[in-house]
Amino acid sequence: MVDASLRATILGSLQTLHRERGISIIYITHDLATAYQVADSIIVLYRASVAEAGDVERVVKQPLHPYTQLLIGSVPRVSIERNWAGEESTAQGEDHGHGCRFAPRCPVVMAQCRDAPPGLFLTEPRRAVACYRHAAAAPLPPGRLNQVLAVASDVANL
Numbered sequence: 001m002v003d004a005s006l007r008a009t010i011l012g013s014l015q016t017l018h019r020e021r022g023i024s025i026i027y028i029t030h031d032l033a034t035a036y037q038v039a040d041s042i043i044v045l046y047r048a049s050v051a052e053a054g055d056v057e058r059v060v061k062q063p064l065h066p067y068t069q070l071l072i073g074s075v076p077r078v079s080i081e082r083n084w085a086g087e088e089s090t091a092q093g094e095d096h097g098h099g100c101r102f103a104p105r106c107p108v109v110m111a112q113c114r115d116a117p118p119g120l121f122l123t124e125p126r127r128a129v130a131c132y133r134h135a136a137a138a139p140l141p142p143g144r145l146n147q148v149l150a151v152a153s154d155v156a157n158l
């Protein structure tokens with residue numbers, strides 16, 4: 001929440017620390033645009049659960065989870081055709097406490113989504129998504145998110 005020039009300075013400093021000192025950085029933000037700018041890998045969380053994870057370029061440019069798709073769709077872009085409030089709207093349903101956490105808001109919810117939470121599915125070697133729409137992919141065993149992020153196992157033992 002700083003002005004654009006100060007934000008650019010701070011992000012530049014973080015990148016310099018990473019590049020010149022080899023320092024790893026965990027950057028926690030609601031701002032997908034700056035996450036895309038500074039990160040190699042990204043974990044998208046929804047209500048404290050992993051929705052999607054992987055290489056930032058792939059996740060931001062081709063989001064697989066409906067929540068990531070809505071997040072990216074809500075990023076303002078300069079266009080006279082585009083609604084600044086975002087093109088998507090999500091229904092606000094009732095959360096029954098089981099099933100997928102995103103089900104009450106999901107525009108593509110299915111019956112099975114309300115029965116049990118989806119695990120993570122490995123859609124690519126460095127890509128995982130917690131969504132039954134990708135259940136044809138291999139399941140990612142619990143605690144192996146480091147495999148997707150290509151980091152040490154003690155960094156992302158989620």
Ligand code: SF4
Nearest residue numbers: 100103106113131132
């Ligand atoms: S598992 Fe179902 S409710 Fe959850 S994000 Fe996927 S389609 Fe939507």
